Amino acid sequence: MEEHGSQIALRPLSSRTSESQHRPHNQGETQEHAAHQIPLDFDSAQPPHDELPVYTRALPESQALGRAHSTTLHRSTCVLLMTTYFAAMVIYSWVILAVLSFHPVSTHSWEAHTDEFNRYPEKMPNYTMDGNLYRSARIIQSIASVLILPLTSAVCAYAAVIFVQKQKENSSMTMRQVMNLADRRWMDGSLVRDIISGSWKQHGSAFLALAIFAHFLALVIYPIQSIVVNTKALHAPVHPNVMGQISDLANMKTQYNSYPGLDVVQIRNALNEADKRTWQPQLWDEGGSQKFSTLFNLSAMNDPFFSPLPNGFNSGLLRQYAPRFNSSTAVRSIQENEYPKDCELDSDNFFAYYSPVYESNPGFEYSNILNWTVSACMLASNVTSPWKETRDRQEFFELLYLNISVQDGLKEVPDTNRLPVDGLLEIKLTTTAGYFELPSYMNNQTAGPLLDSDPTVDCAKGGYGCIGQTDHYFHSKRVKRQASAPGNMTARYSGAVPWAPMFTSNKGPLLSTALALFGPGSFFNTFSAEYVSLTSALSGADLSANALRTNSLGTICVGIAPLTNMMSTAYPSYVASDSCIELQLAASTRNHFASEAFNTMASWLRDMFSDHEILTNTMDGAAFLANKRHFELLQPYYNVYQDLGSEIMVPDSSLAGVAIASSFLGLYILVLFALSLYGSIYPRWTLRLDSFAMFRLGAAFGQKNSTVLVTRANRHVNFLDEIPGVVRDVSNIADDAVVPIGRVGLGEGKPLQAGRRYECYQGDDEPLTIAEKREINDAHWQESEF
Incomplete structure (x- = not known):
């Protein structure tokens, strides 16, 4: 700024200005600004002859521009x-x-x-x-x-x-x-x-x-x-994966088995192998509270049912559905007039009759034999397939009538109180089938209830979390069911064997169970001959002395009667001692006669039908296995998807x-x-209201008004309520000032103005603008003319 000193003539407006002009340049900044900013008397808002230096028409002796450090007010963003x-x-x-x-x-x-x-x-x-x-x-x-x-x-x-x-x-x-x-x-x-x-x-x-x-x-x-x-x-979601294919409930009615009787054979094998203690992965219960289920207390479970997927299968982020089957048994003793009359005369009925035929042999003791009879009857309405061609909820029941009698020779067995009074039973099996929603994240990983309508119809249309599992069932895709072959195809082996119902396609679970227990190839149909054959074969065998000596029981197990291990209470053996059909190893105790076989069948009848609670649970288990075998025989094309997703x-x-x-x-x-x-x-006079701002405001009061005194609480300092705290422009600038410089202070004054220069510290000093220089030059030339 000193480059203009030869061109500008300035003069002070007050003695204060003159003093500032003659002040040596080596004076400290603090002393200079103290003289400019601290008033001598706070009671006078602006003392006379004490304004900031302003540009005038007099040339300063020691400062070219004749002004203190100044700057305009600025905004800060x-x-x-x-x-x-x-x-x-x-x-x-x-x-x-x-x-x-x-x-x-x-x-x-x-x-x-x-x-x-x-x-x-x-x-x-x-x-x-x-x-x-x-x-x-x-x-x-x-x-x-x-x-x-x-x-x-x-x-x-x-x-x-x-x-x-x-x-x-x-x-x-x-x-x-x-x-x-x-x-x-x-x-x-x-x-x-x-x-x-x-x-x-x-x-x-x-x-x-x-x-x-x-x-x-x-x-x-x-x-x-x-x-x-x-x-x-x-x-x-990551990606839906096909976990496998299962059969479709809609095919329970229409799909025909090319091997008649295969379902009965498989169910019979399942009944022979069944026990109470083996875990059944496909046994579900309502609510999914029991993951590891067995057939031990099937009748006491909360709505147990069969589904082809393992219990607890989780479809993750997908809504998936699967078929389910529930069969429950009700047993009651009936009167003679409730038992179907002449059941064996109608070839469309299911009828089986068995009783022992003893041959007279030397040394045969009739007092050791059990005389028994059993007849089973299902009317024609229960022999035809009860399944419907639908995925909607369906329910039907089947009735099996039994007439059982067990006697000791010509006398009744003493413990006949375990049998029904008149030996007549009605077994009613109610089956409910349909679809349910598999556990997923959407339903709290709990199996849904049995649905009334086909869920695959809406799911096949798409939607969030729902993927079509199969094509919708069209009539054109139905397989025509082969008609059953009714007839009077019976074989006499100490009774009547029901052959005609074996040809029925898509049997109900009770009919299948009845055929497995009393039909062709059943325990009652073949066991007597098998037992005689086995004992004959054993008689001709050359058993070593070591084999006889090491066998403490002196017997060997050659078979298991159906459902025996379902009735057995022995623990913990899976094959209990009372579930085996045994042969004597010692030649002196071997019996070649069928009486032992007949006695075994009589014991089975007594154990099976003497206790209604045991019979109910056993028949529930048999129906579960029958539904399982029937469904697994169908052709699978029903997809099951799963996506467990990635956790975030x-x-x-x-x-x-x-x-x-x-x-x-x-x-x-x-x-x-x-x-x-x-x-x-x-525009602002300081960046923030901080301790430095208060320091400057305090300096404006002077030591007279604000001295350093000890205080613990300023609420008793009354003069703080008397001193104004509004920041103003407290300068007194002459009218002929070329470039006026204001002063920021407290008390009486004018509001701060944007664009006006105010006294500042040296570090904030701003050079003259071009317009200010032009005004000073103009003032200089005007002064020169005089």
């Missing part, structure tokens, strides 16, 4: 930028958490499985981005929760400067109120005491109230968010919780931006 960045962080984290609480960002649903995705795997959404967004939102939320109070306080201190200098009246604020803002008492708990004591008017101000409200919002935002937004583990952590919130937290956050952002804009629009 740094806090506005910080607020914008912070608001972006806060809004981003909250929006991500709120959106992910209801659906992913990468697609429109967490259940993004449809038949389209099944056919086009490349269209499967990738939820990795959602997991990354959630983690980033949590990290940013944690950072913002740490920064929110310091930033709010900084914004308030930043805006407080404008509030102090923009008061309408010079006495609108006291120094105590300004100090409360400088002390940031919006974060000071002691302010509560002052408010309660009724001194808010003395300490508070509108800006302090707004700052307190802003800090209250900052304090409650993240606690509210943590309450309304929880974290849950979610399984994101996502937020969990309700719509009401999101609305509440969003309202608090929106209000906070609004207040924070309002304070930032308020502090950024207007």
Whole structure:
């Protein structure tokens, strides 16, 4: 600036200016500005002849421009930028958490499985981005929760400067109120005491109230968010996989077995192998409370049923359905008039009759034999297939009538009280079949109830989490059922053997069980001859002495009667001692006669039918095995899909919780931006209302008014309520000043003006603008003309 010294003539307007012109250049900055900024008497807002140097028409002797260091007032947008960045962080984290609480960002649903995705795997959404967004939102939320109070306080201190200098009246604020803002008492708990004591008017101000409200919002935002937004583990879809194919319930009626009687043979084998203790993976119960089920207490389970999938199969993120079968037994003793008459005369009925035929042999003791008879009858209405061609819920019942008598020779067995009084029984088996929803994440991994209608129809149309498991059942795809071959095809072996029902296709479970127990090839039909053959073969065998000596029982097991291990109470052996059909090893005790076989059959009848509770549970187990074998014989083409997904952590919130937290956050952002804009629009005399600003204001009072005295609480310092705290332009500038320089102070004065120069510290000094230089040059030439 000294380059203009030869061109500009300046003169001082006061002695103060002259003194500044003759002051040596090596004086310290602090001394110079102390002389300029500390008034001699605070009672006089602007002492006479004590204004800042201004450009005049006199040439200074030692300072070319004849002015103190000065600058114009400037706006500052740094806090506005910080607020914008912070608001972006806060809004981003909250929006991500709120959106992910209801659906992913990468697609429109967490259940993004449809038949389209099944056919086009490349269209499967990738939820990795959602997991990354959630983690980033949590990290940013944690950072913002740490920064929110310091930033709010900084914004308030930043805006407080404008509030102090923009008061309408010079006495609108006291120094105590300004100090409360400088002390940031919006974060000071002691302010509560002052408010309660009724001194808010003395300490508070509108800006302090707004700052307190802003800090209250900052304090409650993240606690509210943590309450309304929880974290849950979610399984994101990966890809539906076909786990296998099972049969379709709709084919129970239509699909024909090319080998008549195969179903009965397989069911008979299953009944021979059945026991109470082996785990049945395909035995389900209502609600899925019992995962490891056996046939031990089948009748006591909560709605047990057979399904071809293992108990507890979880389809994951998919809604899948499977067929289920439930058969329950009801046993009751009946009167003679309730038993079907002349059942054996109708060839369409199921009728079986067995009784022992003893041959007279030397040494045969009739007192050791059991005389027994058993007849079984199912009317023609129960012999035809009861299944319907549908996936809807279906229910039917079957009736089996039994006439059982066991006698000791010509006398009744003493323990006949275990048998029905008249030996007549009615066994009613009620079967319910249909489809149920498999356990999945959508139903809390619990098997659904039996459905009334076909669920595959709607599922085949697509939809979230539902994939069509088979083509809808069309009439054109039905396989015509072969007609059963009724007739009087019976064979006499000490009774009547029911051959005609063996040709019935798609039998009911009770008919299949009855044929397995009493039909051709059954225990009652073949065991006597097999036993005689076995004993004859054993008689001709050359048994070593070691084999006889090492066998402590002296017997060998050669077979198991059907369902014997279902009735056995022996534990823990899987094949109990009373379930075996034994032959004597010693030649002296071998019996070649059929009487032992007949006695074995009589014992089986007594054990099977003497106790209704045992009979009920045993028949329930037999029906379970019959349903299982029938269903497994059908051709499988019904797909079962599974997608266990990949576990990701996502937020969990309700719509009401999101609305509440969003309202608090929106209000906070609004207040924070309002304070930032308020502090950024207007030019300011200092960056923030901090300790340095108060130091300068205190210097303006002078030692006379503000001395360093000990105090523990400034509420007793009364002059703080008398000193004005509004920042003003307290300079007294002449009218002919070329470039006026104002002074910032307290008390009486004018509001600070944008564009005007004010005295400043040397480090903030601004060079003259081109317009100011031009004005000075013009003034110089005008002075030269005189």
